[in-house]
Amino acid sequence: MKTQVKTIEERKKQVLSDPRVQAIIIEKMEAAREFIEGGGLEKMRAAKH
Amino acid sequence: MPVKAQRKRRFTFVKDYFTFATHTTAQLPASIWYSQFRVSMQSEFYPFQSDDDRLYFDFFSVSYDKTITKAVVFTEFSYAKRLFNLALVDVLSDGELSDMATSGNNLDLEKVMATVSQCIRLFFEKYPDAEIQIQGNTPAKNRLYRMVITRELSNIRKYYEIYGANGPLAEPFEVGKAYKAYVLKLRTL
Numbered sequence: 001m002k003t004q005v006k007t008i009e010e011r012k013k014q015v016l017s018d019p020r021v022q023a024i025i026i027e028k029m030e031a032a033r034e035f036i037e038g039g040g041l042e043k044m045r046a047a048k049h
Numbered sequence: 050m051p052v053k054a055q056r057k058r059r060f061t062f063v064k065d066y067f068t069f070a071t072h073t074t075a076q077l078p079a080s081i082w083y084s085q086f087r088v089s090m091q092s093e094f095y096p097f098q099s100d101d102d103r104l105y106f107d108f109f110s111v112s113y114d115k116t117i118t119k120a121v122v123f124t125e126f127s128y129a130k131r132l133f134n135l136a137l138v139d140v141l142s143d144g145e146l147s148d149m150a151t152s153g154n155n156l157d158l159e160k161v162m163a164t165v166s167q168c169i170r171l172f173f174e175k176y177p178d179a180e181i182q183i184q185g186n187t188p189a190k191n192r193l194y195r196m197v198i199t200r201e202l203s204n205i206r207k208y209y210e211i212y213g214a215n216g217p218l219a220e221p222f223e224v225g226k227a228y229k230a231y232v233l234k235l236r237t238l
Contacts (some may be wrong), residue, residue, distance in 0.1 A: 008107070025122070027186055029126055032129075032182055032214075035216065035219065035230065037128075041180075043219065044214075
């Protein structure tokens with residue numbers, strides 16, 4: 001019996017629609033809020049190293 | 050099982066995996082498939098696929114006793130354009146999902162990280178003005194990221210600028226210093 005192979009779009013949809021993945025992403029975005037809203041991102045973008 | 054026999058068994062399994070990968074490619078002509086044959090590499094990495102937007106990538110982490118599907122997901126921050134979060138997620142065999150707790154869970158950390166670096170490279174080809182935030186949600190994961198970045202720093206700096214962030218402050222990455230997050234951007238000439 002052949003195994004049904006999901007397409008990349010099907011796998012992407014499955015992963016991204018999972019609430020646990022969304023929770024992970026939201027958690028990381030919230031954790032970065034201080035860096036972004038505190039001006040860290042803008043300073044980093046403006047800096048030339 | 051003796052170590053030599055384990056290695057032989059693992060090699061056989063990996064070889065079979067590549068056969069499977071080739072077969073899968075043929076079945077999915079519309080998708081983008083990357084392997085050692087299509088992308089030049091510095092370290093050995095797993096064949097992987099991406100969506101057309103290059104915001105989602107997945108690959109199989111393979112050892113002699115199990116295979117773990119890993120997904121690399123880039124998500125743009127809604128309140129900071131051009132900044133993308135990178136999440137590496139394990140899709141477990143029972144359909145469960147988990148954030149990458151220990152990518153060494155298949156004893157292939159180096160190969161997994163090399164694969165993620167290829168995903169990052171292809172992401173930047175499509176979004177050269179973007180920045181990527183890499184952040185572990187536990188101190189252990191951040192230590193792991195710091196270890197990998199430190200080890201690969203000379204290679205990373207050939208192509209990228211790498212920053213360490215603590216709270217609202219970011220600075221060029223310094224070896225031996227602890228950071229809560231890392232930000233990667235393409236090096237400008």
